[in-house]
Amino acid sequence: MAQPITPAQLDDLFNGSAPFALVDVREAGEYNASHIPGSSLMPRRMLEFDLPVAIPHIDSLTVLCDDDGQRVAKAVATVEAMGYSNVGWLDGGVNRWMSLDYPTEWGVNVPSKDFGEKVEVVHHVPEIDAIELRSRMDLGEKMVILDTRTPEEYRRFCIPGGQSLPGGELALRITDVTADLDPDTTVVINCAGRTRSIIGTRILQRMGLDRDIVGLKNGTSGWVLAGYELESGADRDELPQVSAEGRAAAEAYxxxxxxxxxxxxxxxxxxxxxxxxxxxxxxxxxxxxxxxxxxxxxxxxxxxxxxxxxxxxxxxxxxxxxxxxxxxxxxxxxxxxxxxxxxxxxxxxxxxxxxxxxxxxxAGKSLESGRNVGARFDGSIGGAGEPELVTAARNSVPSITAQELESDRPDAILFVDTSQDFSRGHVPGAHWVPRGWLEWQVAEHVASEDARVVVTCGDGRQSLLAAATLQSMGFTNVGVLDGGVASWRAAGLPVETGLSGVMRTPADVVFSGPDRTYADMQNYLRWEEQLGDKYAAAD
Known part of the structure; x- marks a missing residue:
């Protein structure tokens, strides 16, 4: 049975060596604004999907937290229903933790960002700003720009002329990337902001690559803030084959x-x-x-x-x-x-x-193919399969097709994915009721427990779980749109875009890259750089 964990007990866990997890079940925007250092973000709506991979052994001590204790009780019930046997929750949430003068921080993926700034300061990682890079490009200087983000991020936008080389591939493939380049060709490493650029440049710096290497200060964000245009839809993402020489150099390193x-x-x-x-x-x-x-x-x-x-x-x-x-x-x-x-x-x-x-x-062992990312060695959890709670919901909640929903409108249509998903497209007339807040906000849009309600989401999974929750609350006439808004679009039916009808400021999404406003880019980059100040003082 789940037990409360006091802030002092949680602090002891952080200072000890025993395995444990601290999972913050709020939404990304809330977590970004303030969270406990060392906590991992996993919104309540994603627990059924992500927790088995994030915490693969069900006896691991799993501590859940939110801001004030409202949502964490529902999250604890979900985690226990998934079979986890050693569950706790932070008594009083992040608010009480902070009131007792324990530390909080803002941002996402802070450990790596803090580490990146430390690496830059301690190892004096060389960098170039966007203005100097653009000037050197205009002069026709020899350079190759390597984008260390994911291929998906790269294709969306990149520094003009840059080519994709994800950071994990740099050391393995850099020998072959530079094999035909003149010795005076500069290698420029970039990402969207700072961390992956710093880490990538440090990889080549430590490797001892015999040529000029620099990281692009502030990445594509710095390029935009300098007033330059990004390239969209680039397809220079085919990785070079690894030669025997390249592999030998990487393995020696x-x-x-x-x-x-x-x-x-x-x-x-x-x-x-x-x-x-x-x-x-x-x-x-x-x-x-x-x-x-x-x-x-x-x-x-x-x-x-x-x-x-x-x-x-x-x-x-x-x-x-x-x-x-x-x-x-x-x-x-x-x-x-x-x-x-x-x-x-x-x-x-x-x-x-x-x-x-x-x-x-x-050694005579078999390999698996496909993307079964969540499987344990004993095969008990399959990431490609459907979570048990989703299957249970599928068996208890009636579904309707897009055509049936279009021809026979219910009393209320709810959309339970993120505000960003809602803004990109929803069934006309749907109300945004985020699944993490469903129990508290549904009454604002559904008049009675016997009203006919159809729940929707992007792909039909979140809506099944939300509909099952409504059934457990006593709603008697609940269904889901089979396949979600994706099936609605596939049927050629019109979608409504924007935050229509949303009266609260959404706090569930953290924007990145060029989706940020200029001010947000500036504040974010300054925050990242300031993480390194403590290391500069000690250097």
């Missing part, structure tokens, strides 16, 4: 980093021992290759998280504190280098599988 930073190499037998440990505690098994490589064949039980993002979002990857981490690739370079960053971030027990998937296959 990875071996050095592993030795210096304390990453232990595992063989297949050692991996199987850790797999056995994972039956009684949380152990993270993470494949850091590209999505295509992972889908083509991966070791059962390994979750996919590309290396660069693995570092950028370390608090989303290692949600359980003090848990072992095992990284895998097709050899050892990418795994060991990701592990070295985690050791530098302060994680204690970090491993790389020596030989990766190839060693596993040579």
């Amino acid at each position: 990875a071996d050095r980093c592993a030795a210096e930073d304390g990453v232990d190499f595992l063989d297949v037998v050692g991996l199987e021992r850790l797999a056995e440990r994972s039956r009684s505690e949380t152990v993270y098994f993470i494949d850091v290759r590209t999505a295509e490589e992972y889908a083509a064949g991966h070791i059962p039980g390994f979750r996919w998280f590309p290396g660069g993002q693995c570092v950028q979002r370390s608090d989303d990857v290692a949600v359980v504190k003090n848990a072992p981490l095992v990284f895998c690739c097709d050899g050892r370079a990418r795994a060991a280098l990701t592990g070295s960053w985690y050791r530098q971030l302060g994680h204690g027990e970090v491993y790389a599988l020596n030989g990766g998937t190839e060693a596993w296959a040579v």
Whole structure:
């Protein structure tokens, strides 16, 4: 049975070595405004989908928190219904924690951002600002601009002429990227802001690449603030093949980093021992290759998280504190280098599988294909499958087609995904009632428990869970739009856009990149840079 955790007890957990997780179940905007350092964001509406991957062992101590205790009680009930047996909640929430003078911070993925600023200050990572870069581009100087974000981010917008090379691939492929470049060609590393640019530049700096290397200060945000246009729809994202020379250089570098930073190499037998440990505690098994490589064949039980993002979002990857981490690739370079960053971030027990998937296959073991990102070694949780609570809701909630909803309108249509999803398109006349606040806000739009209500969302999953909640509250005539707004669009029916009818200022979304206002970009970048001030003072 779930137990309250006092702020003092939580502080003791942070200062100890026992494994535990602190999960903040509020929405992203609320978390961004203020949260407890060391907490991981997982909005209440995502628990059924994300918790089994984030906390793979159901006996792990899982502490939930919100601001004042309202929503956390509902979240505790959900987590226990999912089978978790060691659940607690922060008594009084973040508000009481703060009132007792325990620390809070703002922002998302703060551990990696703070670490990035430390890396820049301590290692004097070279950088170039947007104005100087543009001037050098206009002069026709020799340079190659490498974008270390995900391919999806890159395709949306990039520095003109830049090419995609995700951060986790840099060390492995840089030898081949630069093989045909003149020795005086400058390598420019960029991301959307600061962290991935700093980390990418530091990778090449530490590797000892024999040419001029600089990171673009403030990334694409700095480019926009300098008054320049970004390129959209770029397709220069095909990764170069890895030559024997390139692999040898990357592996030599990875071996050095592993030795210096304390990453232990595992063989297949050692991996199987850790797999056995994972039956009684949380152990993270993470494949850091590209999505295509992972889908083509991966070791059962390994979750996919590309290396660069693995570092950028370390608090989303290692949600359980003090848990072992095992990284895998097709050899050892990418795994060991990701592990070295985690050791530098302060994680204690970090491993790389020596030989990766190839060693596993040579040992006569089978690989899995596809994107089953949540499977345990014993196969008990399948990320590609449907969560049990969603299946239960599907069996209890009637569904209707888009055509049926269009021809026979109910008393109320609710949309329970994020405000951003609602703004991008919803069934005309729908009311935005976020699932995290459903119990408290539904009465504003539904007159009585016997009113006919149809619940919608983007793809039909959140609406099933929301409808099941309404049934448990006593609503007797609840259905869902089968397939969500995606099916509505597919049927060729009109959608309504914008925040129509929304009377509260949404606090559920954190905008990034060019979606931010200029002022937000400026404040965000200044905040990131100021994280490094404490390291500058100690340098």
